[in-house]
Amino acid sequence: MAATRVVVLGAGVAGHTAASFLRKWLGSEAEVTVVSPKPDYNWIPSNIWVGVGLLQPRQVLFPLAPVYARHGIAFRQARAVALHPEGEGDATQPFVEVESTLPGEGGLRSRVPYDFLINATGPKLAFEATPGLGPEGHSFSVCTAEHAHQAAGAFEEQVQRMKRGEHKRFLVGVGHGLCTCQGAAFEYLVNLEFELRARGVRDKAEIVYLTNEYELGDFGMDGIHIRRGGYVTPSKIFTESLFAERGIEWITRAHVQGLEPGRATYEFLDGTEGEIAFDMAMLLPPFRGVGLKALDRAGVDITDRLFAPSGFMKVDADYGAKPYEAWRAADWPRTYQSPAYPNLFAAGIAFAPPHPVSKPRQSPKGTSITPAPPRTGMPSAMIGKAVAHSIVDMIGGRPGPTHTASMAEMGAACVASAGANPFTGTAASITVFPIVPDFERYPDYGRDVRRTFGEIGLAGHWIKIVLHHLFLHKARMRPLWSLIPE
Amino acid sequence: MSERKVYAPAPRVQLRDAFYATKPTAWTRYLRTSLPWQLVRFAVINLRMIRIIGLSHRGRS
Numbered sequence: 210m211a212a213t214r215v216v217v218l219g220a221g222v223a224g225h226t227a228a229s230f231l232r233k234w235l236g237s238e239a240e241v242t243v244v245s246p247k248p249d250y251n252w253i254p255s256n257i258w259v260g261v262g263l264l265q266p267r268q269v270l271f272p273l274a275p276v277y278a279r280h281g282i283a284f285r286q287a288r289a290v291a292l293h294p295e296g297e298g299d300a301t302q303p304f305v306e307v308e309s310t311l312p313g314e315g316g317l318r319s320r321v322p323y324d325f326l327i328n329a330t331g332p333k334l335a336f337e338a339t340p341g342l343g344p345e346g347h348s349f350s351v352c353t354a355e356h357a358h359q360a361a362g363a364f365e366e367q368v369q370r371m372k373r374g375e376h377k378r379f380l381v382g383v384g385h386g387l388c389t390c391q392g393a394a395f396e397y398l399v400n401l402e403f404e405l406r407a408r409g410v411r412d413k414a415e416i417v418y419l420t421n422e423y424e425l426g427d428f429g430m431d432g433i434h435i436r437r438g439g440y441v442t443p444s445k446i447f448t449e450s451l452f453a454e455r456g457i458e459w460i461t462r463a464h465v466q467g468l469e470p471g472r473a474t475y476e477f478l479d480g481t482e483g484e485i486a487f488d489m490a491m492l493l494p495p496f497r498g499v500g501l502k503a504l505d506r507a508g509v510d511i512t513d514r515l516f517a518p519s520g521f522m523k524v525d526a527d528y529g530a531k532p533y534e535a536w537r538a539a540d541w542p543r544t545y546q547s548p549a550y551p552n553l554f555a556a557g558i559a560f561a562p563p564h565p566v567s568k569p570r571q572s573p574k575g576t577s578i579t580p581a582p583p584r585t586g587m588p589s590a591m592i593g594k595a596v597a598h599s600i601v602d603m604i605g606g607r608p609g610p611t612h613t614a615s616m617a618e619m620g621a622a623c624v625a626s627a628g629a630n631p632f633t634g635t636a637a638s639i640t641v642f643p644i645v646p647d648f649e650r651y652p653d654y655g656r657d658v659r660r661t662f663g664e665i666g667l668a669g670h671w672i673k674i675v676l677h678h679l680f681l682h683k684a685r686m687r688p689l690w691s692l693i694p695e
Numbered sequence: 696m697s698e699r700k701v702y703a704p705a706p707r708v709q710l711r712d713a714f715y716a717t718k719p720t721a722w723t724r725y726l727r728t729s730l731p732w733q734l735v736r737f738a739v740i741n742l743r744m745i746r747i748i749g750l751s752h753r754g755r756s
Contacts, residue, residue, distance in 0.1 A: 415704065446717055453716035454724075458704060474699060485702035591751060619751035622744040635727055638740045640747045660747060666727040668737035672744075694748045 223557025224329030332496030341468030382419035384492035386464030403628030538617035590695035636669030
């Protein structure tokens with residue numbers, strides 16, 4: 210009997226976690242193949258330190274091929290182009306068409322057959338959604354180690370100019386009304402502020418945070434409520450406090466319309482418009498699906514059956530259009546199995562969320578200014594592991610997925626760096642439960658306030674350092690890697 | 696098309712959003728980097744996080 214073939218598209222947090230556990234749990238009768246366009250694994254949460262020059266890219270990257278070779282995982286450095294979940298013509302073997310990204314292979318296309326497939330392709334960084342946004346335009350990003358390294362170079366240049374007495378304005382935030390990942394923008398912002406102080410030029414810098422959040426501290430999760438000091442307090446209060454303490458100004462409810470050299474224009478939720486001049490901008494892009502196509506056996510395009518208009522893959526969520534008041538925690542997917550093909554799953558950012566978590570809002574001009582829901586880090590890894598577990602059980606004869614990882618049933622622990630120094634640094638340590646609010650279980654705040662917690666301090670920075678090394682150890686699949694929780 | 700408002704920091708601190716934000720006292724700021732206190736918090740935060748991680752790893756249908 211031929212070996213069962215499991216193919217994982219993507220080697221980010223979700224894909225790499227899934228592939229690692231598939232290899233650990235499946236015997237030699239199964240083949241595990243990872244298809245990723247990049248040769249390296251990137252521990253993305255530490256990119257913010259690359260972006261201010263504290264780390265070099267090599268400290269957050271490592272080559273995947275040797276790790277996979279050591280553990281018996283096949284690796285194809287290629288970009289997935291099209292899914293053929295029914296095979297083609299008379300051949301019913303499903304396959305994915307891939308395009309090589311190896312230097313010298315010039316986009317050579319080939320087919321990778323599969324019995325089970327996990328789409329963990331992550332996001333396409335949609336800089337093109339905002340004219341002038343991104344490293345090819347007039348702002349920087351920390352989404353990849355390379356982008357972060359470029360940002361560090363620009364930051365250093367500004368520091369040198371400030372040391373010569375010049376005053377500079379830094380603009381940090383998100384570059385579109387539908388962006389997610391405000392947490393990363395927040396971390397870069399406060400680390401940048403911390404480094405300017407450490408370099409003795411804080412008095413020469415003006416720092417402005419620009420965001421699509423309705424209130425600071427939304428983070429695409431509609432904010433969180435924390436019990437502290439005798440009150441249950443929204444995250445807006447803590448975030449504003451943190452900014453005010455550090456002399457950071459903020460602009461909320463804004464959709465960036467475009468960037469020109471040293472200038473950004475934006476529309477507010479109330480329909481008015483604004484502009485700001487800057488010397489350096491780090492604005493994160495919105496995310497879209499990577500643009501995978503899907504074709505049936507006859508070659509008919511079935512992309513809209515498998516994927517949402519955003520390009521993310523539809524899974525076992527309730528995608529029915531309904532007003533905000535009717536949103537429920539149960540709308541969120543549990544198994545991440547495609548309703549169209551039972552051997553197809555999506556994990557991490559690649560799955561289509563049923564709707565945002567933050568309240569949807571539009572300007573009078575019809576511009577949506579609502580953070581998209583976050584699904585990076587811990588939830589991505591948890592989803593990857595649950596999907597891997599289900600596939601292992603299905604290969605073993607179970608009729609359907611056996612493991613779940615609903616973001617409305619799981620919590621998350623997050624450490625947001627606010628300055629990197631072993632004695633004077635700080636980080637915000639946050640736990641939320643659940644990630645997606647469940648107002649049926651927790652009518653007051655949507656979350657369990659006994660388990661939703663946050664505080665800032667040096668201990669958080671120590672934890673962030675420990676996590677950096679622990680998760681890189683795990684990703685390298687070094688001894689005892691599987692004992693480290695997601 | 697509406698006229699764009701050019702961003703400029705408010706000239707007086709009382710006119711800035713930050714004026715209305717809660718700010719930590721000197722004691723709170725001291726505790727954030729106080730080594731003995733932060734060692735205690737390191738243990739407490741880790742325990743809280745382990746609890747959340749444990750709760751979140753229970754997904755099974």
